[in-house]
Amino acid sequence: MAMSEFLYLYRLPADSPNMPSAKNMQERLQKWTAWFKDLETRGYLKVLGHPLETDGAVVTEGGRTVHDGPYAESKDIVLGYSVVQAKDLAEARTIAGGCPVLGYGGMVEVRPIRQM
Amino acid sequence: MTASLPDEHFFRRESGRLVSTLTRMLGVHHLALAEDAVQETLAAAVQVWAFRGVPENPSAWLTTAARNRAVSLLRRERTARRFAPEIGRLADAEGTAGADSAVAHLPPALRDDELRMMFSCCHPGIPADAQVALVLSLLSGFSAHEVSEAFLVSRAAMEKRLSRAKKVLSGTRGLFELGARDFETRLTAVLRALYLLFNEGYHGACPDGAVRMDLCREAMRLVALLVAHPPAATPATHALAALMALDAARLPARVNEAGDLTELARQDRSRWDAGLIARGLELLEASARGEVVSEYHLEAAIAATHALAPSAEKTPWGEIVELYDALLRLRPSPVVALNRAVAVAEQLGPERGLEALRSIPGAERLAAYPFYPAALGELELRCGRASDARRHFRAAHRLARNPAERTFLTRRIAECERQSSTGPSVEDVRPPSPSTPSRRRTR
Numbered sequence: 001m002a003m004s005e006f007l008y009l010y011r012l013p014a015d016s017p018n019m020p021s022a023k024n025m026q027e028r029l030q031k032w033t034a035w036f037k038d039l040e041t042r043g044y045l046k047v048l049g050h051p052l053e054t055d056g057a058v059v060t061e062g063g064r065t066v067h068d069g070p071y072a073e074s075k076d077i078v079l080g081y082s083v084v085q086a087k088d089l090a091e092a093r094t095i096a097g098g099c100p101v102l103g104y105g106g107m108v109e110v111r112p113i114r115q116m
Numbered sequence: 117m118t119a120s121l122p123d124e125h126f127f128r129r130e131s132g133r134l135v136s137t138l139t140r141m142l143g144v145h146h147l148a149l150a151e152d153a154v155q156e157t158l159a160a161a162v163q164v165w166a167f168r169g170v171p172e173n174p175s176a177w178l179t180t181a182a183r184n185r186a187v188s189l190l191r192r193e194r195t196a197r198r199f200a201p202e203i204g205r206l207a208d209a210e211g212t213a214g215a216d217s218a219v220a221h222l223p224p225a226l227r228d229d230e231l232r233m234m235f236s237c238c239h240p241g242i243p244a245d246a247q248v249a250l251v252l253s254l255l256s257g258f259s260a261h262e263v264s265e266a267f268l269v270s271r272a273a274m275e276k277r278l279s280r281a282k283k284v285l286s287g288t289r290g291l292f293e294l295g296a297r298d299f300e301t302r303l304t305a306v307l308r309a310l311y312l313l314f315n316e317g318y319h320g321a322c323p324d325g326a327v328r329m330d331l332c333r334e335a336m337r338l339v340a341l342l343v344a345h346p347p348a349a350t351p352a353t354h355a356l357a358a359l360m361a362l363d364a365a366r367l368p369a370r371v372n373e374a375g376d377l378t379e380l381a382r383q384d385r386s387r388w389d390a391g392l393i394a395r396g397l398e399l400l401e402a403s404a405r406g407e408v409v410s411e412y413h414l415e416a417a418i419a420a421t422h423a424l425a426p427s428a429e430k431t432p433w434g435e436i437v438e439l440y441d442a443l444l445r446l447r448p449s450p451v452v453a454l455n456r457a458v459a460v461a462e463q464l465g466p467e468r469g470l471e472a473l474r475s476i477p478g479a480e481r482l483a484a485y486p487f488y489p490a491a492l493g494e495l496e497l498r499c500g501r502a503s504d505a506r507r508h509f510r511a512a513h514r515l516a517r518n519p520a521e522r523t524f525l526t527r528r529i530a531e532c533e534r535q536s537s538t539g540p541s542v543e544d545v546r547p548p549s550p551s552t553p554s555r556r557r558t559r
Contacts, residue, residue, distance in 0.1 A: 021261070023128055
């Protein structure tokens with residue numbers, strides 16, 4: 001069956017209200033590790049991707065920097081990205097529903113990669 | 117790359133280590149900044165390690181990341197110029213990364229920062245209950261929410277308590293110097309705080325057994341740091357460590373999978389942790405080299421006597437009563453007197469135990485303590501007065517602080533009702549006997 005590819009952007013609100021404890025953080029890490037491993041075993045993980053820094057810059061024509069990050073217009077931090085293969089958007093959404101970031105106030109933006 | 121974390125408490129330990137180290141480097145007035153830097157570092161570790169796996173030496177990774185984070189926070193506060201010397205010192209520390217990564221490989225017990233932080237938390241200007249909360253917050257990476265849960269205090273109240281304590285700490289001249297003149301006085305306060313921390317876990321009111329286990333574990337980890345640091349490893353420190361090990365050895369038999377409590381006399385002794393008992397006895401031996409007998413020595417000796425007894429009946433109760441008497445001379449307390457009365461009942465029978473319970477000086481201070489009426493109930497029941505016993509157990513039930521205590525007391529009430537309907541049997545009038553089949557059945 002033809003598979004489609006999807007970009008996952010892991011987003012977290014910039015001002016999360018609750019300070020997680022050290023224990024909470026370790027649990028998060030364990031969940032992430034398990035989740036990626038599961039995606040891999042089930043053949044969904046096309047590209048593991050990378051974590052992203054919160055700073056950076058937005059550059060326009062002529063090399064003019066519009067502003068340096070963190071990006072004021074977005075209330076979310078993009079924690080990182082991956083590429084997942086699934087049969088359709090519905091499946092890609094279901095898979096994203098298991099992402100650990102959802103457990104602590106974050107969200108996954110699922111974007112189909114244009115094929116043609 | 118694919119290394120895994122040493123254990124499930126790694127972040128907690130690292131959090132305490134990093135906050136202590138950064139605070140030492142930046143000065144206590146930057147305590148809040150150090151905490152922020154550590155918080156952000158752990159969040160970054162989650163983010164990066166999720167994708168790249170746990171690095172070969174996660175402690176070294178965290179140390180470097182926390183330092184960098186602290187530097188950038190200092191800059192962000194636009195205080196870089198004012199605090200240039202600190203940044204300089206941080207940069208120096210980076211420069212000696214070789215020596216530093218060697219330090220990162222040493223077990224935490226050989227590092228002083230956490231000890232100094234522990235002593236700093238027990239500043240005389242901070243009330244004892246806040247000292248314990250502060251230790252959990254700074255050295256164990258507990259969130260205010262977690263600390264408030266552990267102590268059954270509202271989160272807002274705990275936040276206030278913690279922020280007051282942190283204000284005192286960040287107003288001091290620096291982290292406590294381990295060579296200071298008042299080292300011994302402060303050590304006494306540290307031992308007391310760790311004792312309270314352990315007791316909160318062992319006997320405390322928090323309904324979540326896992327949380328209470330965490331408190332015991334943290335107290336044991338921190339007391340182990342003291343044992344490993346010669347000036348702090350006094351006989352009293354060894355005795356406290358012994359007490360914790362010997363008490364903790366009984367935890368597997370004390371609380372079952374459902375979180376239900378089983379009192380000492382009825383515990384399945386084969387489930388006691390033999391390794392912890394051996395460790396506890398070793399520590400107790402090491403504690404015997406001084407002249408002074410501390411309250412921890414006496415409590416540890418009581419725990420050791422239980423640990424060595426093959427059964428409740430074969431326990432030398434007379435010795436235990438004597439140890440309690442000595443403890444009462446050192447630290448008069450209605451709770452200690454209550455435990456002594458229970459031992460008297462085991463030694464001389466329930467009527468004598470009841471007399472001892474009723475003559476506890478300051479018994480009114482036990483008014484909110486469910487185990488006082490519960491002990492009255494237990495002994496009345498052994499005397500065959502089931503309806504009196506039931507009345508006491510009901511009073512205890514009203515005072516119960518968590519579901520485990522309530523479940524336990526509900527069972528005792530049911531036992532009273534069973535016995536008052538059938539009338540007391542010969543067996544029930546006997547002094548306590550944990551292996552009595554009828555008692556076993558009621559559990």
